[in-house]
Amino acid sequence: xxxxxxxxxxxxxxxxxxxxxxxxxxxxxxxxxxxxxxxxxxxxxxxxxxxxxxxxxxxxxxxxxxxxxxxxxxxxxxxxxxxxxxxxxxxxxxxxxxxxxxxxxxxxxxxxxxxxxxxxxxxxxxxxxxxxxxxxxxxxxxxxxxxxxxxxxxxxxxxxxxxxxxxxxxxxxxxxxxxxxxxxxxxxxxxxxxxxxxxxxxxxxxxxxxxxxxxxxxxxxxxxxxxxxxxxxxxxxxxxxxxxxxxxxxxxxxxxxxxxxxxxxx
DNA sequence: CCTATAGCCTGACGGC
DNA sequence: TGCCGTCAGGCTATAG
Numbered sequence: 001x002x003x004x005x006x007x008x009x010x011x012x013x014x015x016x017x018x019x020x021x022x023x024x025x026x027x028x029x030x031x032x033x034x035x036x037x038x039x040x041x042x043x044x045x046x047x048x049x050x051x052x053x054x055x056x057x058x059x060x061x062x063x064x065x066x067x068x069x070x071x072x073x074x075x076x077x078x079x080x081x082x083x084x085x086x087x088x089x090x091x092x093x094x095x096x097x098x099x100x101x102x103x104x105x106x107x108x109x110x111x112x113x114x115x116x117x118x119x120x121x122x123x124x125x126x127x128x129x130x131x132x133x134x135x136x137x138x139x140x141x142x143x144x145x146x147x148x149x150x151x152x153x154x155x156x157x158x159x160x161x162x163x164x165x166x167x168x169x170x171x172x173x174x175x176x177x178x179x180x181x182x183x184x185x186x187x188x189x190x191x192x193x194x195x196x197x198x199x200x201x202x203x204x205x206x207x208x209x210x211x212x213x214x215x216x217x218x219x220x221x222x223x224x225x226x227x228x229x230x231x232x233x234x235x236x237x238x239x240x241x242x243x244x245x246x247x248x249x250x251x252x253x254x255x256x257x258x259x260x261x262x263x264x265x266x
Numbered sequence: 267c268c269t270a271t272a273g274c275c276t277g278a279c280g281g282c
Numbered sequence: 283t284g285c286c287g288t289c290a291g292g293c294t295a296t297a298g
Contacts, residue, residue, distance in 0.1 A: 006291080059292075059293095074293090076293080077290065077292055077293095078275095078276080078277090078291090078292095093276090111277065112276045112290085113275050114274070114275060114293070115293095153269090154269070155268080159269075159270085163269095171291050171292065172291050172292085173291040174291080217291095252271095254292095255289085255290085
């Protein structure tokens, strides 16, 4: 599930529930999802510390620890956070749980183990070593930087948008939404798009991600005419008013949803 | 350098 | 009901 807007929602959830509370214990239920350090090392860094801040970069969430360093949270396809008061409310598939002095707990839950938790001293180095580009909503990603980064690539525009090393945060669902709103077929080659079209795409990308992030990635709150809520409810009629049907195609190894009427293939 | 592909995990769903 | 294949909002390593 979690792309930039969803992870922004998790950040706000963490901020409003879990900051500035001493962690009494950290329980790692699944050692295999711990990256960068050993499970024991992660635990030592967490216990006795407080989460004092949080920072999102692309689909990653980092929580600054009062003893120094940062907890890394990455959600893969099925991860999320759950704050609960009672140990009996522990969700299934909890992989890491932080129990605070108050008795409340913050749980990192992930069915498929494609996500990771970990620890790093230096977030910037972690971002560099994982080859992540700038966050898609970063001020540094302006129109010119966007055009320069994508211009002339050979692959599909959908694949390029999902490439985390160019710009971080866009995944399968939001690449579909952005391309739908930009009127571009996901199979289009990037090098067939001129600078003006890339500039327009930039504007759509920022607006879509900002709007979705403002709603914490909850499709029920998205504006009229968006594609994501339709897909989620299993309704394949085009929300663009063309009366057409949303089609599916495999693009860059992922399933793309698009409207052949409203989106032009370049 | 760039792009496409297979593999990693688990659970839900549809068809037989 | 039970089994099987397919698919899923991500990332990495590898091959071309």
